[in-house]
Amino acid sequence: MSEPAFRLTGVAKTYPGGISALSPTTLDIARGSFVGLVGPSGCGKSTLLRLLAGLLTPSEGEITRGSGTTDTGFVFQDATLMPWANVAANVALPLSFKRRGAEGVAETLKRVGLDGFAGAYPRELSGGMQMRVSIARAIVTNPPVLLMDEPFAALDEFTRFRLNDDLHILWQQNKWTVVFVTHSIREAVFLSQRVIVMSPRPGRVLADIAVRLPDQREPGLRSSHILADQCAEISEILRRSMDGAMAA
Amino acid sequence: MTRIVAPLVFGVLLLAAWEIGVVIGEVPSYIMPRPSEIASALWANAGDLAAALAVTLQVTVAALALAAMSGALIAIGLSQSQLAERVFFPYAIFLQVTPIVTIAPFVIIWVENIFIVLLILAWMAAIFPVISNTLLGLKSVDQNLKDLFRLYGATRWQTVRRLMIPSALPYFLGGLRIAGGLALIGTVVAEMVAGTSGTRSGLASRLVEASYRLELAVALACFALLSAAGLGLYVVLDAVSRRLLRHWHESAAAT
Known part of the structure; x- marks a missing residue:
């Protein structure tokens, strides 16, 4: 495989005041891939995105960007116009x-x-x-890189679906490397080739799941069993980790 | 319609009550002139008072323009460094809390040209709201937009010019509206303290002079003109503010 768009080696972030937002994380993000980042609030997914954008510097570890990937588009939860x-x-x-x-x-x-x-x-x-x-x-x-931080979270469902469909088509036409943060498992699975599940306190990667869906994400896929099954799988992983955290 | 008519009707009723009260009570005009006397005093001295008003307005507008420019520049300077803000902002507050009347005698001694004296004092009265409002605006920039500018490689100056200054504009204009009134007050106080006289005297000096001579109708005519000038200044600044913000700021939204 070619050089990844991002390579994270033991990247961790501790904010001033000692709050650990992200525990050491190692992962690669392949060029041209659509990666969904899901997890409950406080799991460090926004921190991870800002680290990728270079808006934050890691407290530990190293982030290497593939050659020619410095130009980055960033979309916030608010339109921020x-x-x-x-x-x-x-x-x-x-x-x-x-x-x-x-x-x-x-x-x-x-x-x-x-x-x-x-x-x-x-x-x-x-x-x-x-x-x-x-x-x-x-x-x-x-x-070459598009980073999106819960971009559609504030929108109504109809608008969100339309924008999801349009975004997917744009990505297929342009093959940007997209990292898409969301708290909606369905949205992440519907859009992504790969879903990274994170858990809070301290933020860490729980699971890294390849999405088994056709390349074309038709709107009808939303009500399909295969989508529902994969969402259930991720929910189960999150639930078990939360139970574990409660027990600990 | 009622927004204009209602207060006008109230004002006319008030003036009528004043007129009737003075006539019935047989109050001498050197203690309380009738509104009609004030109006005729205004008419009789129209040329004279208009010239005085022009002097006062000249100082006020010049001081306001100076306060707007210097205040905005100072605020931009202070926004660029926390240290600068810590060092200099207390002195801006000092300017604000010190009554101008107490500074006036020194300025009069140190500066010869009376126009400059008035200008300095009115400027000192007007600058603080411009600095403090603009600084607040410059610091209230959307943090995500700031991040975006950084991400896109904007230089410091580009960020100031294209992000911070537009963000601060509504705050600056709010400060300017307050500064307009203060510039007029500063000019009036300065004129009264400096005791300007002769052909270059402003409306406030004419007011003091007339009251010494017990020409209360003339003094009140001066007072009415000064009030009107203050109101006019506010209306102009408000219109400018609405015009500049009409497309994007809630405060200028059509109602």
């Missing part, structure tokens, strides 16, 4: 620091279904549309 700038200016933000003007903004807006909204201001848009702008901003440079 600049309210004073219109949609086009928000999407062009990553380009502007690279002196690339507005190259590809119109095309990116089309890809995320926001054709015709370039001049709108964030407050004029619904939550789902704001999130689309946020995704457009993250992918406008066509970065």
